Amino acid sequence: xxxxxxxVKKEFYHIYRDKRSLFILFGMPIAQxxxxxxxxxxxxxxxxxxxxxxxxxxxxIEIINKMATSKYFSIxxxxxxxxxxxxxxxxxxxxxxxxxEKDFGEKMVKRGQATIQLVADATDPNTANSIxxxxxxxxxxxxxxxxxxxxxxxxxxxxxxxxxNPELKSVFMFVPGVMTIILMLVSxxxxxxxxxxxxxxxxxxxxxxxxxxxxxxxxxxVVPYILLSIINAIIIVLLSIFIFKMPVQGSLILLxxxxxxxxxxxxxxxxxxxxxxxxQQTAMMISLMGLMLPVILLSGFIFPIGSMPLxxxxxxxxxxxxxxxxxxxxxxxxxxxxxxxxxETIILIGMTxxxxxxxxxxxxxxxx
Amino acid sequence: MSIxxxxxxxxxxxxxxxxxxSFEVKPGELFGIIGPDGAGKxxxxxxxxxxxxxDTGTAVVAGMDVVEDYIAIRKSVGYMPGRFSLYxxxxxxxxxxxxxxxxxxxxxxxxxxxxxxxEQIEPFKTxxxxxxxxxxxxxxxxxxxxxxxxxxxxxxxxTTGVDPVSRKEFWDMLKxxxxxxxxxxxxxxxxxxxxxxxxxxxxQNGRIMxxxxxxxxxxxxxxxVYEIGAGERHKLIQVLRDFPYLYSVYPFGEYVHYTDSxxxxxxxxxxxxxxxxxxxxxxxxxxxxxxxxxxxxxxxE
Numbered sequence: 163x164x165x166x167x168x169x170v171k172k173e174f175y176h177i178y179r180d181k182r183s184l185f186i187l188f189g190m191p192i193a194q195x196x197x198x199x200x201x202x203x204x205x206x207x208x209x210x211x212x213x214x215x216x217x218x219x220x221x222x223i224e225i226i227n228k229m230a231t232s233k234y235f236s237i238x239x240x241x242x243x244x245x246x247x248x249x250x251x252x253x254x255x256x257x258x259x260x261x262x263e264k265d266f267g268e269k270m271v272k273r274g275q276a277t278i279q280l281v282a283d284a285t286d287p288n289t290a291n292s293i294x295x296x297x298x299x300x301x302x303x304x305x306x307x308x309x310x311x312x313x314x315x316x317x318x319x320x321x322x323x324x325x326x327n328p329e330l331k332s333v334f335m336f337v338p339g340v341m342t343i344i345l346m347l348v349s350x351x352x353x354x355x356x357x358x359x360x361x362x363x364x365x366x367x368x369x370x371x372x373x374x375x376x377x378x379x380x381x382x383x384v385v386p387y388i389l390l391s392i393i394n395a396i397i398i399v400l401l402s403i404f405i406f407k408m409p410v411q412g413s414l415i416l417l418x419x420x421x422x423x424x425x426x427x428x429x430x431x432x433x434x435x436x437x438x439x440x441x442q443q444t445a446m447m448i449s450l451m452g453l454m455l456p457v458i459l460l461s462g463f464i465f466p467i468g469s470m471p472l473x474x475x476x477x478x479x480x481x482x483x484x485x486x487x488x489x490x491x492x493x494x495x496x497x498x499x500x501x502x503x504x505x506e507t508i509i510l511i512g513m514t515x516x517x518x519x520x521x522x523x524x525x526x527x528x529x530x
Numbered sequence: 531m532s533i534x535x536x537x538x539x540x541x542x543x544x545x546x547x548x549x550x551x552s553f554e555v556k557p558g559e560l561f562g563i564i565g566p567d568g569a570g571k572x573x574x575x576x577x578x579x580x581x582x583x584x585d586t587g588t589a590v591v592a593g594m595d596v597v598e599d600y601i602a603i604r605k606s607v608g609y610m611p612g613r614f615s616l617y618x619x620x621x622x623x624x625x626x627x628x629x630x631x632x633x634x635x636x637x638x639x640x641x642x643x644x645x646x647x648x649e650q651i652e653p654f655k656t657x658x659x660x661x662x663x664x665x666x667x668x669x670x671x672x673x674x675x676x677x678x679x680x681x682x683x684x685x686x687x688x689t690t691g692v693d694p695v696s697r698k699e700f701w702d703m704l705k706x707x708x709x710x711x712x713x714x715x716x717x718x719x720x721x722x723x724x725x726x727x728x729x730x731x732x733x734q735n736g737r738i739m740x741x742x743x744x745x746x747x748x749x750x751x752x753x754x755v756y757e758i759g760a761g762e763r764h765k766l767i768q769v770l771r772d773f774p775y776l777y778s779v780y781p782f783g784e785y786v787h788y789t790d791s792x793x794x795x796x797x798x799x800x801x802x803x804x805x806x807x808x809x810x811x812x813x814x815x816x817x818x819x820x821x822x823x824x825x826x827x828x829x830x831e
Contacts, residue, residue, distance in 0.1 A: 168628060169628075172617065172624070172628050175620055367611050368611065373632065
């Protein structure tokens, strides 16, 4: 035990004295959360749109006013002719143009229908999609409001409620994702690098020729990073609660326990990587390419798994991050308990045991 | 026997690293393995310290088999790898404490053994190991390898890259450790260090060519060795190579070592020959053969 404590103490010296990795350890989580929370967002907020009003009557002005008073759009440009539309898009500021046809109000009254043309800048397809949806819903509300005054045929009214995230804040989606990435990176990359470092600098040779047992070396490497990862998880949750007002609906204890489980999964992955990697560089490359990319692309963090092609959907199942994201989304946003996430939990436990199993099998008691 | 090897062979990716090695080291002996880079010294050390498995053959260290009893061996030997293998970001003291802890001992308990060496680096005990000079690093590494009072000490090229003064100090320390009853196996590419060992094994291309005490090895050398000096050493070697009675010539310090293919060298004749070839400041004298001469001779065969 004394040996083990001595080893852990040495690990802390390494971490503490390497200012660069210390910065990665604590700077990155904070930077990423703030970045994803504030800067990277697909919410629609004060998007500039332009109006091409060829009717200029009471009806069009009413609709335009509705648009202008919503918090989603700001209208600064009024165009005079259709030929101006392309130019406006090329300037880049205006994301959509609303084109009212000639005699809009008159047609509404006489024929019972009039047409709005909606042109959106689809260089960014997601934003274009959201903008058109928002505009459509405003137009629809207008439709409904005039229909109330007039006696018309029967109609279906829709009432939408965005459950668990009524304001559609994208930070709610990013926090679980970022937390996953960071725990994965800190745990897997840092441990695999620190074990590879011993090999690269030749100190592993001395550790092998010592009474330390291999599992003591591994455990000694892992313990400091468990502690650091837990601190990181706490920082991320605090940031998301206090800065982004993200609620934690479920049990904090459950959230903590599941996070520790995921940390263990990542650490066992890190150990597995270190049994393959001989240098710090390789360890880092494997961690970045083998862990970061799948976590970002295939875990459902940014791209919904349901809309992926089938082969990718199947692959996504072997990515631990996918299951952890499901778990924390469940706990933080839906407030579910163990009854709803036991399957994901068991999968993570299984993966952890599997990784530890292979690492023990592959761990070398000698140099080659 | 403290160390004994029996027909050890090891092949790396089809290339034979060590071949059919057998020798024994007596308890308390200072045994040297002398050979150039790539001779297979490090492989041999790693087999003995249980870090590598030999393909064939058996080896016993301190009475224990290197394959079966590897755990026990790891507790009772000290190993200093060729490359500086301490934690560069830990201070001198922290490194020492760390190795003491993992070997289940304390600095105080075995202080007596390392006292003399440690006293030399103690003024720098708060300095990071990475910032020490080459000689200091070696002393620290030696302390770390000794901290648990090993029965057998393995030192793989401990003096490579260390200045001559520190090298001499280092060998003095080895002598004193030997006097305390520790068996020491040391490897070195420096031929002059061979003379400081009790016995040496001359090694090249994975094979041992000769094992004996340095004195006996030198005595067995059959030829008279002459040291020859001249203004331009490079030209001297070239001219000597064209001398009809040449047996061997190679640079040695500021001179060259020359052996003749005849039993007696006619010194005036050689002097004439050299002068005729435009060399000046010629010095020719008989000298004692050294391990290096033996080695060069063996390498020739």
